[in-house]
Amino acid sequence: RWLINTVFMAVASMILTCITSAMAGYALAKKRFVGRSILFTxxxxxxxxxxxVILIPLLREMSSLQLYNTIWAVIFPIVGWPFGVFLMKQFSEGIPGEMLEAARIDGASEAKTFVHIALPMIKPGIGALAIFTFINSWNDYFMQLIMLSSTSKLTISLGIAKLQAENSTDYGxxxxxxxxxxxxxxxVFLAFQKYFTKGITMGAVKG
Known part of the structure; x- marks a missing residue:
């Protein structure tokens, strides 16, 4: 049960973070709107x-939404990961503006332009972000410890720590x-290794 909870938490966090970060990074890189520089700062x-620093506000917010002691209380704070937005903005900067303009001239909507033009070009960045997010979510012991209390809702990290707290420790x-x-x-690393390696090398030779 603990392993299922952890896998669901990490996979959901990975998917939601990649989606929101890709959209936010693309908007910050390729759209011009009032307050863009301030928002990125x-x-x-x-x-x-x-x-x-934001633990108490997060805890109060999850409690007011009646999500405390649920897996979603651990997932939602990770979804708005500033590093993910920053990383995807840097990758979105490399998308040629001429391709986006050509898609608009051909009548493509904004959503279609993002899905069919921008998204394939930033796929290496999404692969790297997926690995980072999965590992960060999987190992986020502190947030899991604060947000989860019921034994059935624990993650495997908390479960192992709970076993260590017993009087007779079974090290095996x-x-x-x-x-x-x-x-x-x-x-997860083996599944996204190709994109992760490509993303790192692209960042190394950029500019």
């Missing part, structure tokens, strides 16, 4: 903000749980 500043069971917890991370 706030996002960059938020990257340096420790999550402990703990090692088995730790090994099991590493398997999904390895699978």
């Amino acid at each position: 706030l996002i960059v500043c938020a990257m340096a903000l420790p999550k402990q 069971l703990i090692m088995a749980g730790a090994a099991l917890a590493a398997v999904p991370i390895i699978i």
